Amino acid sequence: MKKVNREVDSRYIACPIxxxxxxxxxKWSLLVLYTLGQKEDNVMRFSELHDHMLDCSQxxxxxxxxxxxxxxxxxxKVYPVVPPKVEYRLTVMGNSLMPILDSLIVWxxxxxxxxxxx
Numbered sequence: 001m002k003k004v005n006r007e008v009d010s011r012y013i014a015c016p017i018x019x020x021x022x023x024x025x026x027k028w029s030l031l032v033l034y035t036l037g038q039k040e041d042n043v044m045r046f047s048e049l050h051d052h053m054l055d056c057s058q059x060x061x062x063x064x065x066x067x068x069x070x071x072x073x074x075x076x077k078v079y080p081v082v083p084p085k086v087e088y089r090l091t092v093m094g095n096s097l098m099p100i101l102d103s104l105i106v107w108x109x110x111x112x113x114x115x116x117x118x
Contacts, residue, residue, distance in 0.1 A: 032061070033098075073093055
């Protein structure tokens, strides 16, 4: 049985980059957050979000929204109507990521040519 190095384990847990990536570093989360952040009221229905992310399946979008909700970055409001109406919005914590995402986009635009495979 392999012995666990507690010092390495505690550094792993304390690493903010690892924690951020483990919470919402998947392929779709940042795109969902950014898409919601582009709406003036930060509110969208599932179908609106999916219209902005056609290359993301409905199943994956649903899983991503559930993950973001469990991490307190997105809130979900269900209206008692038929057919069901569900809205997603950025939480205060989710909204606090918008300046960071804006900076990431600026960086990406400045360096896009380096990413394109020739």
